[in-house]
Amino acid sequence: MENQIPDVIAQVPLTNYVLLASILFVIGIVGVLTRRNALIIFMSIELMLNAVNLLLIAFSSYRSDPNGQIFVFFIMAVAAAEVAVGLAIIVMLYRNIRSIDIGLLDKLRG
Amino acid sequence: MSLIPLIPLFPFVGFLINGLGFKKIPQNLVAPIGIAASLLSLFCTVVVFFEFQQTGAPIIYTFFDWISVGEIEVSFAFQVDQLSLIMLFVIAGVGTLIHLYSAGYMKHDEGVGKFFAYLNLFLFSMLILVLGANYLIMFIGWEGVGLCSYLLIGFWNKRSDFGDAARKAFIMNRVGDLGFLIAVFLIFREFGTLEYLSVFEQASHMSSGSLTLMFITFCLFIGAMGKSAQIPLFTWLPDAMAGPTPVSALIHAATMVTAGVYMVVRSNILYTLSPDTLAFIGWIGTLTALIAATIALFQNDIKKVLAYSTVSQLGYMFIGLGVMAFTSGFFHVITHAFFKALLFLGAGSVIHAMGDEQDIRKMGGLWPKAKITAITFLIGTLAISGLPPFAGFFSKDEILIHAYQHNKLMWALAMIGSFMTAFYMFRLFFLVFKGEFRGTAKQEKNVHESPKSMTIPLVVLALFSTIGGFMGMPEIFHFPHSLSNFLEPIFNYSKSVSDGFGEITVSHQAEWLLMGFSVLLAALALILAYVLYVRRAMVPKEDNEMSGFRKVIYDKFYLDENYDRLFVKPVEKMSNFFGSVFDPKWIDGLIALVVKGVGFLSNAFGRLQTGTTGFYILLMSLAIAFILILNLGDGILNYFSTFFKAITKG
Numbered sequence: 001m002e003n004q005i006p007d008v009i010a011q012v013p014l015t016n017y018v019l020l021a022s023i024l025f026v027i028g029i030v031g032v033l034t035r036r037n038a039l040i041i042f043m044s045i046e047l048m049l050n051a052v053n054l055l056l057i058a059f060s061s062y063r064s065d066p067n068g069q070i071f072v073f074f075i076m077a078v079a080a081a082e083v084a085v086g087l088a089i090i091v092m093l094y095r096n097i098r099s100i101d102i103g104l105l106d107k108l109r110g
Numbered sequence: 111m112s113l114i115p116l117i118p119l120f121p122f123v124g125f126l127i128n129g130l131g132f133k134k135i136p137q138n139l140v141a142p143i144g145i146a147a148s149l150l151s152l153f154c155t156v157v158v159f160f161e162f163q164q165t166g167a168p169i170i171y172t173f174f175d176w177i178s179v180g181e182i183e184v185s186f187a188f189q190v191d192q193l194s195l196i197m198l199f200v201i202a203g204v205g206t207l208i209h210l211y212s213a214g215y216m217k218h219d220e221g222v223g224k225f226f227a228y229l230n231l232f233l234f235s236m237l238i239l240v241l242g243a244n245y246l247i248m249f250i251g252w253e254g255v256g257l258c259s260y261l262l263i264g265f266w267n268k269r270s271d272f273g274d275a276a277r278k279a280f281i282m283n284r285v286g287d288l289g290f291l292i293a294v295f296l297i298f299r300e301f302g303t304l305e306y307l308s309v310f311e312q313a314s315h316m317s318s319g320s321l322t323l324m325f326i327t328f329c330l331f332i333g334a335m336g337k338s339a340q341i342p343l344f345t346w347l348p349d350a351m352a353g354p355t356p357v358s359a360l361i362h363a364a365t366m367v368t369a370g371v372y373m374v375v376r377s378n379i380l381y382t383l384s385p386d387t388l389a390f391i392g393w394i395g396t397l398t399a400l401i402a403a404t405i406a407l408f409q410n411d412i413k414k415v416l417a418y419s420t421v422s423q424l425g426y427m428f429i430g431l432g433v434m435a436f437t438s439g440f441f442h443v444i445t446h447a448f449f450k451a452l453l454f455l456g457a458g459s460v461i462h463a464m465g466d467e468q469d470i471r472k473m474g475g476l477w478p479k480a481k482i483t484a485i486t487f488l489i490g491t492l493a494i495s496g497l498p499p500f501a502g503f504f505s506k507d508e509i510l511i512h513a514y515q516h517n518k519l520m521w522a523l524a525m526i527g528s529f530m531t532a533f534y535m536f537r538l539f540f541l542v543f544k545g546e547f548r549g550t551a552k553q554e555k556n557v558h559e560s561p562k563s564m565t566i567p568l569v570v571l572a573l574f575s576t577i578g579g580f581m582g583m584p585e586i587f588h589f590p591h592s593l594s595n596f597l598e599p600i601f602n603y604s605k606s607v608s609d610g611f612g613e614i615t616v617s618h619q620a621e622w623l624l625m626g627f628s629v630l631l632a633a634l635a636l637i638l639a640y641v642l643y644v645r646r647a648m649v650p651k652e653d654n655e656m657s658g659f660r661k662v663i664y665d666k667f668y669l670d671e672n673y674d675r676l677f678v679k680p681v682e683k684m685s686n687f688f689g690s691v692f693d694p695k696w697i698d699g700l701i702a703l704v705v706k707g708v709g710f711l712s713n714a715f716g717r718l719q720t721g722t723t724g725f726y727i728l729l730m731s732l733a734i735a736f737i738l739i740l741n742l743g744d745g746i747l748n749y750f751s752t753f754f755k756a757i758t759k760g
Contacts, residue, residue, distance in 0.1 A: 015752055015756050016756065019753060019756055019757075022753075029731055032724075032727055033724055033727060033728050033731070034724075036724070102723050102724070103722065103724075105721075105723060106720065106721030106722050107721060
């Protein structure tokens with residue numbers, strides 16, 4: 001199976017891709033956890049999403065299995081839709097409370 | 111097409127018609143419906159009898175498989191054989207007569223529809239009891255008759271002491287029923303089935319004196335103690351006289367109370383193999399016969415005397431069973447059904463004539479005013495006293511002879527009881543029918559003979575009480591003992607495991623002597639009662655004038671009071687303790703603790719719901735990380751080591 005992988009890709013070991021994806025994902029989590037600005041949190045979520053996409057593509061290439069890449073296209077399409085909805089929510093949020101600070105949204109307090 | 115299912119069906123239909131429509135059915139239709147149901151049942155019994163005679167083998171009529179779970183197989187089936195046929199005749203026959211009698215006796219009662227409905231339901235349950243082909247069906251009937259007994263004792267439910275009597279009967283019967291139920295469980299555990307034929311077949315291979323059989327028979331007998339009013343569970347029967355008199359005659363004299371005897375005779379093989387239980391039964395029977403007869407000596411309520419005499423006569427039946435004279439015990443069931451039903455119905459007729467007066471101190475001199483009642487009552491009295499040629503003589507004498515060859519002391523005590531029986535019965539007869547009238551003038555003017563519907567059953571029963579004994583003539587009279595011959599197949603297994611089963615071994619001279627002796631005793635009792643209550647015209651003292659031993663006996667040895675102190679009061683105290691201390695403090699405290707605990711926990715977890723999204727996400731990520739670490743275990747360490755290697759390399 002190894003020989004089917006193009007040299008260009010094989011030059012970078014799989015571990016590096018995994019590491020990069022992990023780093024991106026952690027950055028995303030930290031962003032979500034620490035920031036209060038809804039837009040930044042939204043971007044961090046996108047970052048996590050793309051870390052997963054990267055992982056999918058890397059494994060797909062190294063295993064010569066196109067399914068992973070096709071799946072990524074789907075994720076991108078869904079993500080685009082989600083962005084539209086998410087941004088719309090944020091716009092409505094801003095219109096309602098004149099702020100996009102999620103620290104103000106604590107109506108679920110028990 | 112067999113008529114077997116129709117036998118209990120007719121009374122049940124009668125119960126449904128009268129029971130469901132008792133507000134709509136016209137009063138004068140109620141009694142005919144009840145009587146017809148009973149009569150049709152009797153008719154079917156006759157037809158089934160001839161069907162049975164063709165082969166002589168037990169007919170098993172299976173309706174359906176009732177319970178079929180795992181190894182448990184119980185069919186809903188009836189068994190018709192010699193034993194159940196005789197019981198069917200007694201129940202349907204005496205039942206029909208008493209239904210007829212009730213039509214006259216209960217005519218003016220507003221609850222006559224209810225009465226006939228209950229009476230039919232009783233017949234139905236009793237027929238189920240004797241028809242069942244296994245112990246579970248018998249148990250249905252057993253409980254059914256208990257229920258009907260309760261309903262009918264408390265029939266006049268406007269009086270609360272009648273209700274108390276009904277509850278007493280029901281609760282005491284429950285104690286016995288528990289024994290019966292345990293016995294059924296034990297039988298199932300031991301034999302894996304409840305069907306009579308199969309159980310008895312298996313039991314006949316067991317050895318005599320087996321501990322399991324002893325437990326089974328003992329528990330069954332506890333059931334019999336409750337239902338057949340033996341010591342210590344007999345105190346309900348005298349109180350049960352609160353019910354209408356036909357009920358006392360049918361349920362508490364002729365049929366239901368003999369269910370215990372029927373059950374023991376039915377299970378005769380089990381009892382034959384447990385001599386210890388038999389000895390116990392014999393002594394319980396003796397004690398009951400003696401004590402109840404003693405109490406009956408001083409009772410002044412006409413029905414109470416008869417009630418104690420019923421208890422005492424049941425004691426005789428159990429003496430018969432205890433000495434393995436199953437035929438004789440069962441013979442006494444039949445004759446007793448005739449003469450005791452007769453006596454109760456006669457008593458009802460007297461009470462009717464006296465305008466609901468039951469105290470024999472206020473009666474007397476009724477002979478010329480109610481001839482038919484008096485003559486039939488005399489026949490009943492002669493029969494129960496054991497004077498030949500009336501029915502009671504033959505059956506009682508057979509029991510006594512068997513008791514004599516089994517245990518002399520038991521025989522002697524039974525003889526004393528027999529003497530007392532004759533005495534209190536003639537005392538009753540003389541006080542009621544002879545001497546001067548002691549009631550009020552108004553009562554005297556109204557004294558009258560009962561209507562035909564009441565006297566006809568009396569005459570028929572008197573006839574049976576006279577000739578009923580001839581079905582079981584002793585050997586020395588050179589007549590066939592037709593009852594014993596007829597019942598023989600029932601005892602096949604018992605015969606095969608026990609030598610000389612049910613045979614009389616005493617010599618003919620001794621038998622003549624014993625017989626003569628018991629007749630002599632009865633005659634002596636008659637003369638004594640005559641001298642005391644006719645010649646000297648003694649009248650029992652008023653309640654508050656009694657003293658000493660007589661008072662102790664009149665008050666039934668204070669048995670009820672002692673039971674009250676021994677069982678009722680402690681239970682009451684215990685319930686009070688549980689009601690006022692245990693329940694509020696412990697049970698409620700436990701529940702309050704649970705409530706508090708839930709409140710505390712929900713408070714604590716409520717704090718976690720801060721409403722801050724970031725906090726939720728943090729918890730979520732931590733939890734996911736935690737689960738990942740749990741799942742990957744060592745793998746995650748390897749992952750981090752490669753991670754650091756890659757960084758250092760890069």
